Amino acid sequence: MSRKDLIDGRLRAAFAPVHLAVTDDSHRHAGHRGARPEGETHFSVEIVSDAFAGKSRLERHRMVNAALADELVPERIHALAIIAKSPVEWTASA
Incomplete structure (x- = not known):
């Protein structure tokens, strides 16, 4: 299972989101500290949940x-950008 799929599954289980987008941004950080040639180190999450x-x-x-605590270690995920909104906020910004 990819790290992206793992993040997606954990966030779905924890928050039952009405919208969830997990993006692997690792290619944008090639050569930076914490980046690995195989990727899966830098992610963006957009999540919308009543929680x-x-x-x-x-x-x-x-x-x-x-929800992602055991993955947020330098050997796994180096960076995580988060946009987290309630459904009301998400609808208002659409």
Whole structure:
């Protein structure tokens, strides 16, 4: 299983999102610290879930990081960009 699929599965299980996009951005970081030739080190996540309603941006990021805690180590995921919204916020920004 790819790391992208693992991230997707964990976030779906933890948050039952109405929208989830996981993007492997590793190719954009080739040669940077933490990048590996095989990739799967830098990811972006856009997630929309009721679980984020009423939470601050920091709380949301902490929730996502907690769901992926054992993957967020330098040997696995070097960088994770997160956009986390409630369904109301997501609909309003569309």
